[in-house]
Amino acid sequence: MEYLSLYAAQKCVLQHVKLSGVETVRLEQALGRVLAQQVRANRDQPPYDVSAMDGYAVRNVDLAQIPAVLEIIDDIKAGDMPIKTVQRGQCARIMTGAPVPKGADTVIRVEDTQTSETNKVQIEYAVPSGSNIRLQGEGMRNGDVVLNAGTEITPGVIGVLATVKAAQMQVYRRPRVAILSTGDELEGMDEPLDPNKIPNSNSYALMAQLQAMGIEPALLGIARDDPEELAQYLRRGLEYDVLLVSGGSSVGVHDFVRPTLEALGVTMHFWRVEIRPGHPLAFGSSDKGWVFGLPGNPVSSMVCFEQFVLPALRSMTGHARLYRRTIEARLTQTLKAKPGRTEFVRVMLSRDVNGYVATPTGTQSSGVLLSMARADGLMVVPADSTGIAAGEQVVVQLLDGTAFQDEVGFRE
Numbered sequence: 033m034e035y036l037s038l039y040a041a042q043k044c045v046l047q048h049v050k051l052s053g054v055e056t057v058r059l060e061q062a063l064g065r066v067l068a069q070q071v072r073a074n075r076d077q078p079p080y081d082v083s084a085m086d087g088y089a090v091r092n093v094d095l096a097q098i099p100a101v102l103e104i105i106d107d108i109k110a111g112d113m114p115i116k117t118v119q120r121g122q123c124a125r126i127m128t129g130a131p132v133p134k135g136a137d138t139v140i141r142v143e144d145t146q147t148s149e150t151n152k153v154q155i156e157y158a159v160p161s162g163s164n165i166r167l168q169g170e171g172m173r174n175g176d177v178v179l180n181a182g183t184e185i186t187p188g189v190i191g192v193l194a195t196v197k198a199a200q201m202q203v204y205r206r207p208r209v210a211i212l213s214t215g216d217e218l219e220g221m222d223e224p225l226d227p228n229k230i231p232n233s234n235s236y237a238l239m240a241q242l243q244a245m246g247i248e249p250a251l252l253g254i255a256r257d258d259p260e261e262l263a264q265y266l267r268r269g270l271e272y273d274v275l276l277v278s279g280g281s282s283v284g285v286h287d288f289v290r291p292t293l294e295a296l297g298v299t300m301h302f303w304r305v306e307i308r309p310g311h312p313l314a315f316g317s318s319d320k321g322w323v324f325g326l327p328g329n330p331v332s333s334m335v336c337f338e339q340f341v342l343p344a345l346r347s348m349t350g351h352a353r354l355y356r357r358t359i360e361a362r363l364t365q366t367l368k369a370k371p372g373r374t375e376f377v378r379v380m381l382s383r384d385v386n387g388y389v390a391t392p393t394g395t396q397s398s399g400v401l402l403s404m405a406r407a408d409g410l411m412v413v414p415a416d417s418t419g420i421a422a423g424e425q426v427v428v429q430l431l432d433g434t435a436f437q438d439e440v441g442f443r444e
């Protein structure tokens with residue numbers, strides 16, 4: 033099989049994965065989920081014309097002569113229901129959010145008035161009719177669709193849901209995800225330190241990448257490079273919607289992941305992608321779900337998660353924006369590149385008067401995980417590039433935050 037380009041591999045993954053189904057959650061648990069239903073307003077907001085300011089509700093005709101002295105006939109707080117009508121020469125003291133009384137058509141801010149006598153107020157400035165009034169239904173109209181299916185539930189959306197008193201709502205289900213690490217050389221978290229072994233960092237870095245998306249994965253542990261033991265572990269992993277297997281997907285004599293998955297009925301769609309760090313990267317489907325064979329190298333594993341697993345999981349959970357936000361930055365130092373694969377360089381970001389500045393985190397060896405720990409983003413070096421000079425503009429994919437975009441945002 034040929035190597036796939038980054039875009040072709042992403043497209044293949046996104047064509048195969050499916051929405052995860054729907055469940056009902058309570059408002060308190062809804063942050064970060066995606067609505068699987070429309071939401072309608074259950075009343076007008078505001079429910080009647082209300083004051084936008086603390087001040088005086090007046091008739092605009094009374095402002096023809098300034099200053100104007102008006103008689104205060106009422107004192108209206110938010111939540112009150114005024115019954116008096118404001119007549120010529122009269123006004124009502126009114127608080128922000130309180131209903132505008134009959135007769136009044138304008139609110140004067142308290143800062144633009146003076147009170148010398150009780151029950152009288154002097155208006156210092158005229159304003160146009162309708163000033164400082166929020167009209168009934170200005171925010172939302174009873175029965176209108178205020179949120180569509182596919183809306184990501186942000187804190188602002190939570191506020192809207194609470195406004196229409198949606199105590200629970202239908203959202204897309206999050207897939208159940210399992211993580212399996214493979215390799216004879218790996219040392220588990222609870223095992224004593226052995227200088228000849230490699231700590232199993234991938235299970236935990238992948239766990240954290242999932243947790244950052246709101247998914248709590250199952251950690252299946254470490255499978256040795258033995259076809260039978262591996263098959264046992266993989267069988268368990270294939271019970272999940274998505275299985276992430278770290279290591280063992282190469283073509284070395286101890287790399288049994290791909291043939292074992294195939295023996296268990298998984299159809300492999302690809303196992304090589306032209307990215308650096310990254311390949312080997314395998315992707316397949318079973319009758320129950322999907323499997324990613326991620327590279328064992330710790331940085332490669334995380335980079336492949338970012339480029340393939342994250343967009344796939346976002347698609348499965350109903351998100352429209354699948355890709356991490358990209359920004360433009362200026363590279364601080366000249367960087368050589370080997371053409372042939374799209375390369376992801378770990379960079380730190382800062383800002384100066386001309387915009388963002390990207391500085392590589394140091395050695396870019398795919399085994400040096402500290403480069404990932406220091407990185408704010410992944411700078412993209414397109415596959416045909418032979419290098420980038422200091423001062424050139426580059427595209428950086430941001431690694432943290434909750435901002436995502438519709439398009440991948442860079443040239444492969």
Ligand code: AMP
Pocket residue numbers: 213214215217218230231232233234235278279280281282284327328329330
């Ligand atoms: P592999 O893809 O199995 O050939 O592994 C490539 C490299 O990644 C080897 O140096 C492994 O020791 C290392 N590696 C594999 N799995 C893990 C893991 N779970 N945590 C940290 N390093 C790993």
Ligand code: MG
Pocket residue numbers: 214215216279280328
């Ligand atoms: Mg291995």
